Amino acid sequence: MAVEQGAFGVWDLNPPLELVHYSPRWKEHLGFPHPEQPDSTAFWRCRVHPEDLEPMMLSLRAHFDGFTDSYEQRFRLRSNGSGYRTVLSRGRVVARDHRGNVQRMLGTMVDLTARPVAPYDDRYLGENFSPSALGCTPFHALLGAHDATAPAADLLPSDDVSQLLDLVAEILDQSFRQVMAAP
DSSP: OOHHTSSEEEEEEEEGGGGEEHHHHHHHHOOOOOOOOOOEEHOOOHTOOOHHHHHHHHHHHHHHHTTSSSSEEEEEOOOOOEEEEEEEEEEEEEOTTSSSSSEEEEEEEOOOOOOOOOOOOOOOTTTTTTOOOOOOOOHHHTTTTTTSHHHHHHOOOHHHHHHHHHHOOOOOOOOHHHHHHHO
16 A cells, blocks of 8 residues: 555666666656656666765665665655655665676665655756766766776776776666657
8 A cells, every 4th residue: 555655665676787667656656757667777866865875875885795784775866846855765685696796676765755746747858968967977887887896897808898888878878868758
């Protein structure tokens, strides 16, 4: 019943693909279109209040690296029309590959904000709108995959890692533009 009411959401994170699925009613609760579609992690990360992003990512990184049994963080998340909502997000890694890299994480998110949510506002954001335009960094870069000690560096020479990260950033920007342009 809590999930159906929309004040409680369930999420399913796929770090290798940088995609996250939220329960449809949760996305509707926050005023977002296309509730059945997955979103890029950059799309959601850009919605975290700038003062809350680093602590949220540090908490996530600590769990990814095995320093904590679970992830839990309270932060402000910008909805689509109601300003920032205070949410409590909890999750746990449920799958790792043979190298220990996170493949899947499941979690919940609860809206702790007392004021009601405004309905979705379908304003056009412009052709050049993208996560990078908001100063958003790709998920893999925030989690350290851009440095020489990261798992990706074990698999590829540093030049190849840089090219791969540039390609991922380009794909994320294209995907974000497609999501924003979808009817």
